[in-house]
Amino acid sequence: MTEFGFIESIREAFAALPDNGFEGIGDDCAVLPVGGGESLVFTADMLAEGVHFLRAATSPAELGRKSLAVNLSDVAAMGARPVATLLSLSLPADATDAWATEFMRGYRELSEQYGVTLAGGDTTRSASLIAINVTAIGRAPSAHLKRRGDARPGDAIFAAGELGGSGAGLRDMLAGRCDTPSAALHRNPVPQVAEGIWLGERPEVHAMMDLSDGLASDLGHILDRSGVGAELDLDRIPVAPGADLRTAACAGEDYKLLLTAAAELADRLSADFRARFGTPLYPVGRIVPAPGLVWLRDGRPVPLDWHGFTHY
């Protein structure tokens, strides 16, 4: 069973239970309206040693920052402001006091940078490897929330940053080159928190998510939930320094925002984004009515069997 297959089976099994006001599984975050036109959003991520990180290749402070960053990215992808986290740490005897203290220093550094409180969590022993779970809570006016299922035919598709840098960094690290700029980027992803909140305020932005599994895979979630298809222009995908096109299209962990926006307002949105953040929104394609993902080169379909990163 794949990760997505398992999640789908869970979603079906729990569909009959009362929702208690929560919007169900399937977006970057769960949503709970709390009155006053506001909603809270919730997301959780588990990082396992030997799967998501190698202790020898990542400093504990970097890992503390990254554990938080990936969750802040999910909150921002809803158009919400992260307000709090709960942190669970399972630590083996060989992750010493010094390791835990350094991890918390990194976690605190990013918490402070984004004004996020640590509301609770759990610390426990592990029999061997480190496991980390972060649950992040965000808050937003309900009208600002962006979901995966709201893409419309004709929408422009944007990536809010260059892609493939993290994947190139992972490639470097696996080859023993841990000191390249790409490797540093892989270990220190920057969540687009201010960007996500800003895009949440723009009604012409329809669907949004963050790129954690790669453009080819993640865009599929928007297409599935919106009941639409897409064309992606290979020559317009923004390739990060150190990466190649395929890495930019398929590798994971870039944590850049992926969004769709009304085509007639897309130029204005893009100009305003650049004025606000000094960086462009990269137009990478458009939403079409017919299901499926079509890769175009020079405007002509190219048969490519490109898929995203699979965690499971």
Added chain:
Amino acid sequence: MTEFGFIESIREAFAALPDNGFEGIGDDCAVLPVGGGESLVFTADMLAEGVHFLRAATSPAELGRKSLAVNLSDVAAMGARPVATLLSLSLPADATDAWATEFMRGYRELSEQYGVTLAGGDTTRSASLIAINVTAIGRAPSAHLKRRGDARPGDAIFAAGELGGSGAGLRDMLAGRCDTPSAALHRNPVPQVAEGIWLGERPEVHAMMDLSDGLASDLGHILDRSGVGAELDLDRIPVAPGADLRTAACAGEDYKLLLTAAAELADRLSADFRARFGTPLYPVGRIVPAPGLVWLRDGRPVPLDWHGFTHY
């Protein structure tokens, strides 16, 4: 560094950050008032294979139920109703599809029993052992919330059930006897959800928490946060079948509620509880002004060096 020492160091390190409306670390749950006189509460627990459970001694369905139960217990200990959870699972290759499916069956069974929705989570591979994190969300009128810091001198101290059954079960299992009633209780704790909500509605209940680390240890948290002390009557501690007095006083994982209540209203509270639930509130002692925990036998102090269970 002990678990509590590490948590204290984290609390200090994060104290200077904005609280974003959250009540900080130190209770069974974090609290966020959301308007309309209501609050949400949040708690997280991590279970690590080889530390909290042995795969050979616990069925996956039991573990699914227990992972949820211990979190529902924390929510109930605040006087709140559990409404949703986020579940993170890190599964090694040898925890097969069948194992995961059975785990989810148990998790769903208890979710349905308590009307709790599964709002999200994460599933990922593990390099070796299973790790499970559950974040539970509860809801309550803010006036019903019970905290550890509200015990007052003169309060009666109650346990809402017999103690030591889980500890006796763990002892049985470690001796290879997995089929005793105590062992079944250890693997299938019953969270006192209805009891916690009911006690939350009683203003004469002052402080409340759930007993996860043992009476001797957990009562210490109420004493510390309330700035008071306590006398415990050894001859009134309710010892579960299969357990002895020391196990009842010191062993963990009973998940019974521990509460303090205004002395003059305690008899009435106890009678109403029995009328509602068919089981008594067990009076085990009283809160006193002077700090420290004093064990009494026949009303006379006994020097005992009894402590609770330490996870870390």
